[in-house]
Amino acid sequence: xxxxxxxxxxxxxxxxxxxxxxxxxxxxxxxxxxxxxxxxxxxxxxxxxxxxxxxxxxxxxxxxxxxxxxxxxxxxxxxxxxxxxxxxxxxxxxxxxxxxxxxxxxxxxxxxxxxxxxxxxxxxxxxxxxxxxxxxxxxxxxxxxxxxxxxxxxxxxxxxxxxxxxxxxxxx
Numbered sequence: 537x538x539x540x541x542x543x544x545x546x547x548x549x550x551x552x553x554x555x556x557x558x559x560x561x562x563x564x565x566x567x568x569x570x571x572x573x574x575x576x577x578x579x580x581x582x583x584x585x586x587x588x589x590x591x592x593x594x595x596x597x598x599x600x601x602x603x604x605x606x607x608x609x610x611x612x613x614x615x616x617x618x619x620x621x622x623x624x625x626x627x628x629x630x631x632x633x634x635x636x637x638x639x640x641x642x643x644x645x646x647x648x649x650x651x652x653x654x655x656x657x658x659x660x661x662x663x664x665x666x667x668x669x670x671x672x673x674x675x676x677x678x679x680x681x682x683x684x685x686x687x688x689x690x691x692x693x694x695x696x697x698x699x700x701x702x703x704x705x706x707x708x
Contacts, residue, residue, distance in 0.1 A: 539706055542568040543686070557686055557708065559596065559657055575705060576600065576683060577607040580653065583701040585681040587653035589613050589646060593639065593668055594620070596657035600685055604655050613645045613652075615668050626675055630667035639667050641675070648676030658686040659704070662693025669698055 542565050544558040562568050589611045592601025598614055605612035618627070618638035625640040646652065652672045659665055659682070669679050681701040687694070689707050 537568065537571045539568065539572060543706070555708075557658065557688075559599075559685065562685075563599065572685065572705065573600070573603045573607065576604055576655075576685065576703070579703040579705070580604065580608065580681070580683050583681060583703050585653050585683070585701060585703070586651060587680050588650045589677075590653050590655050591615055591641075591646075591668060591672060592655050593664055597655055600657055600683075601655040604653075604683065608653070610653070613641060615639050615641050615671065626671060628667050628671040628674065630663055630670075632663065633661075637664075639664070639671055641671060646672060646675045646677050650677045651680050652677045653680050653683060655683040657684070658688065659684045659693040659702075660688045660691045662691075662696035665693065666696045666698075673698075 542562040544561040546556040546558050549556040587610045590601045590605035591613045592598045593615045594617050602612045621640050621642055624643040627638050627640045629636050629638045654668050679700050683703045685705050687704040687707045694702055
């Protein structure tokens with residue numbers, strides 16, 4: 537199946553010069569969605585990404601991370617933006633193009649020694665994925681890899697990531 541044909545390109549969003557890769561057209565296609573999750577899972581298995589937990593970052597990481605966790609027979613842990621989680625949290629602040637942001641995870645979500653796979657819809661500059669890796673390693677977990685539906689190769693985000701397996705389904 538040609539997954540790229542299910543991704544809508546939106547030029548100049550959110551600002552001029554940016555080509556936005558819209559996954560909502562993939563999500564609405566039942567066969568495409570099923571194929572994506574099945575292929576995503578198989579690529580993670582083939583890469584040896586055995587995990588106790590799949591961690592997905594807000595918000596599109598939730599969309600792909602949850603079914604991936606289900607298929608891998610792992611738990612799913614959401615990593616949220618600042619102020620969204622109700623219980624005690626671990627947090628990490630990281631640099632953005634213009635400023636900083638904070639990611640949080642519940643303190644009781646992960647236990648030291650847990651094997652964690654980080655999943656998201658897209659890797660661009662790698663900042664969010666790198667910060668998430670630092671956050672789960674701060675908790676004492678073992679990072680087994682990253683899984684992304686789309687990689688924007690020109691932005692070289694994978695260069696920021698730790699040296700673990702990285703799975704992608706599409707590259708632009």
